[in-house]
Amino acid sequence: xxxxxxxxxxxxxxxxxxxxxxxxxxxxxxxxxxxxxxxxxxxxxxxxxxxxxxxxxxxxxxxxxxxxxxxxxxxxxxxxxxxxxxxxxxxxxxxxxxxxxxxxxxxxxxxxxxxxxxxxxxxxxxxxxxxxxxxxxxxxxxxxxxxx
Amino acid sequence: xxxxxxxxxxxxxxxxxxxxxxxxxxxxxxxxxxxxxxxxxxxxxxxxxxxxxxxxxxxxxxxxxxxxxxxxxxxxxxxxxxxxxxxxxxxxxxxxxxxxxxxxxxxxxxxx
Numbered sequence: 001x002x003x004x005x006x007x008x009x010x011x012x013x014x015x016x017x018x019x020x021x022x023x024x025x026x027x028x029x030x031x032x033x034x035x036x037x038x039x040x041x042x043x044x045x046x047x048x049x050x051x052x053x054x055x056x057x058x059x060x061x062x063x064x065x066x067x068x069x070x071x072x073x074x075x076x077x078x079x080x081x082x083x084x085x086x087x088x089x090x091x092x093x094x095x096x097x098x099x100x101x102x103x104x105x106x107x108x109x110x111x112x113x114x115x116x117x118x119x120x121x122x123x124x125x126x127x128x129x130x131x132x133x134x135x136x137x138x139x140x141x142x143x144x145x146x147x148x
Numbered sequence: 149x150x151x152x153x154x155x156x157x158x159x160x161x162x163x164x165x166x167x168x169x170x171x172x173x174x175x176x177x178x179x180x181x182x183x184x185x186x187x188x189x190x191x192x193x194x195x196x197x198x199x200x201x202x203x204x205x206x207x208x209x210x211x212x213x214x215x216x217x218x219x220x221x222x223x224x225x226x227x228x229x230x231x232x233x234x235x236x237x238x239x240x241x242x243x244x245x246x247x248x249x250x251x252x253x254x255x256x257x258x259x260x
Contacts, residue, residue, distance in 0.1 A: 013175030020171075020203070038234055039241075045205055049174040104206035104242050111241050140240050 001029065005068040011052045011081075012060040019066055020045050023077065026068045030075055030133060039138035040075070040131050043112040046105035047079045047127050050091075055083025055125055074114075075131045082124040091118055112138035152176075155183050161258050164191040169200040172208030181211035185218060192224055195257040199230025204238050216248060225249070229257040 005026060009019050023044045027037040048064060056062045065080040091106050109116050114137055115130035153176035155168045164187050172180055187194050196212075198204075212228070219226035229251040231239070239245045251257040 013173060016173050016175065017171060035233075035237065038237060042203075042205060042238065045173065049205060049207065052174060102210065104209060108206055108238070108241055138241070140237055 002071045003069075007066045009048065009064045009066055010060065011056045011062040011064055013049075013052065016045055016048060019048055022066075023068065026070065026075065027131075030070055032131070032133070033139075035139055036131075036136070039112040040077075043109045043129055043138075044077050044079070046109050047077075047129060050086070050105055051079060051081045051083065051125075051127075054086060055081045057084070072133075074133055077129040077131075079127040079129070080121070080124060085120055085125055086118055088118075153180065155180065157183070157187055159191075160254070162191075163193045163195055163258055164188075165195045165197060165254065165257075167197040167200070171203040172201060172211075173203065173205045174207045177205075177207040177211045180208065181214060184211070184215040188215070188219055188222065188224055188226075193227070194219065194224065195227045195229055195251075195254070197230050197254065198228055198235050199232060201232060201235055204235050206238075206242070209238060209242060209244065212248070213244070227251055227257050229254055 005022065007019060007022060009015050020041050024037050024041045027040045032040065048066070051064050052058060062081070062083065067078040067080070069076045069078070109129065113129045114132045114135050115128070117128040119126045119128070153168065153170040153172055155166055157164060157166050159165070166184060166187050168180065170176070184194065184196065216226050227249040230253070231250055239248070
């Protein structure tokens with residue numbers, strides 16, 4: 001099923017639940033399992049939260065464009081903002097340890113999605129998050145381990 | 149899915165229990181952090197009931213970690229219980245299931 005959904009989301013955390021609901025429904029329509037729907041929703045939400053915190057420096061009066069495009073093989077979520085460019089050192093993802101309070105959002109995005117791209121576009125930034133419909137990346141095994 | 153996050157605090161057998169409902173995200177995690185840090189005052193043990201939490205993101209996890217560190221620094225116990233599939237999934241993906249003390253039920257959290 002091919003379709004394109006486009007949302008303009010205010011850079012205000014109160015609207016994140018609306019974006020999450022849309023992403024969750026798109027994922028379900030595309031046939032992802034409940035667990036993968038939750039994971040994909042989390043990954044996109046982390047991308048939106050990063051834009052609010054870093055690109056817009058917690059300014060809640062800006063806009064984020066969220067596009068969801070699907071075909072028979074994958075879902076592509078594109079987040080577009082017009083804020084400051086991301087810190088490449090941060091988005092490369094520092095190693096996780098139990099004392100780190102930051103950087104887990106980027107780690108989650110990469111752990112769940114099959115492809116994560118950051119691009120500078122005229123006047124702004126674009127994050128592309130791709131989920132292949134045949135992929136089980138982000139799934140948790142019964143023993144609690146994360147498949148690689 | 150409850151859109152708003154809410155919490156209430158009670159004391160059972162000397163343990164401060166914080167019941168949390170709804171979604172923990174960038175907007176609500178600062179409120180949770182403040183509530184949990186305040187709950188550490190005047191008690192030796194805090195247990196957070198996550199059974200009604202349907203969503204948590206990395207900012208919520210960071211808040212829990214911060215409270216855990218504060219509890220450790222003040223020789224207090226901080227335990228999670230009623231961890232749902234959604235919350236457990238995030239803890240597993242961030243490799244934090246071994247960092248927190250996690251109990252299945254409130255009773256286990258009270259006697260551990």
